[in-house]
Amino acid sequence: MENLFIYYLLRMMPTFLILTCLVDWKTKKIETLVDLVDKSTNEGFTGVYAYSLPDRCWGDNDKMYFHDCQKSYREIMRLDVNTKSISCITSDTEKGAYAVFDVFDGLLLGRYANPAQPMKIFIAELPSSSDGFKDIDFCEIATTTVSISDNIKWEVLPLKREDSSGYPYEALFVSPRVVESLPPLIVLPHGGPHTSSIADFFVWTTCLVGLGYSIVFVNYNGSIGYGQDFIKSLLGNVGTLDVNDVQFAAESLVKRGSVDASRVFALGGSHGGFLSVHLVSQFPDFYKATFVRNPVINIASMRNETDIIDWTHSVTGLPYDPKVTPTPDQYSKMLEMSPIVHAHKIKGAVTLAVGAEDHRCPPSQARELYTLLHAQGKDVNMFLYPKDCHPLMSVDTDADCYMHCVLLFNKYS
Structure with missing residues (x-):
């Protein structure tokens, strides 16, 4: 018990700020190992965003291994707690989505996937201090009868809007390899908004591309x-910047x-539903249809019903105090940033x-939009799943959602 240390990830709200910290149990001193990164560079480390660490993450007494998103990829990171240096050790030639399952006895058990490659499980010897994984021994646990990568x-895609005060950003474009004509496009913004779309394998993506659709995340x-500046740029700008x-990526x-x-x-x-309804409202001639799951429609009306009241203040750039009722002006700002104000278009x-x-x-959020559009005689349908909550990920519900999505898009393709 002479040298007992506790390592933890510290998340600070309202924005997505994560520090990697160490506590010396003897002295109770808290030390930051990996500080915030305000701005990312083209090739540099962009910060820590992981929610948790693997149960066993130690390669030896001073090196920790975990996975984390870095721009549009998920990489395996190595943190030397003595030198406070952190580096990405996964291959530059095979980008995608890596994850660490376990670290034990000089070996790392992990997985790799990309949009055209289902998950592969691998075991690899831990690299030396200066090397990455030069020769990963991929051990597949399942095979497919059809090569999806074919x-x-x-x-x-790197993107930058010249008319924007925002930062350069990226989009992941997935499409059929062989087409007879230009494919239709599905624009798919992620939720959160402080999450990301990474180059991983998803069943919905594979099935939709298999039907001839291209998708942009x-x-x-x-x-x-x-980086943190990139995250904070959206606060107070939802409904416009995002x-x-x-829309620029799609165009x-x-x-x-x-x-x-x-x-x-x-x-x-x-929040991806929030953006989807904004898109078809603000650019009504550009989109044929939209399929949204548990969308945010009216931030003002959602404020007193949601289990994340602070979120409604954070994204709209408003201060939050649970002891204080929002002012009429604050409610007005929440409404003005919401897609419901454009929905008539x-x-x-x-x-x-x-x-x-x-x-x-x-x-009530989806019902608010449905009621408005139905009253206007628009083409709108709503499917209610009585036993499901936010993710809509029970097997039957996910399958039903997929079928309704395909039927909708096929109808207007």
């Missing part, structure tokens, strides 16, 4: 993996001739998938 191609300003980032693909401009759709959940079809037990984005 049917899917993907790339990470946009890491708009506010996403994690690009919306225009996503860029149209301009370069990668997709069919007459068949563009929006798909998203939670929607021309395309809208389908809403809603979990009746969702306390994050309550069903």
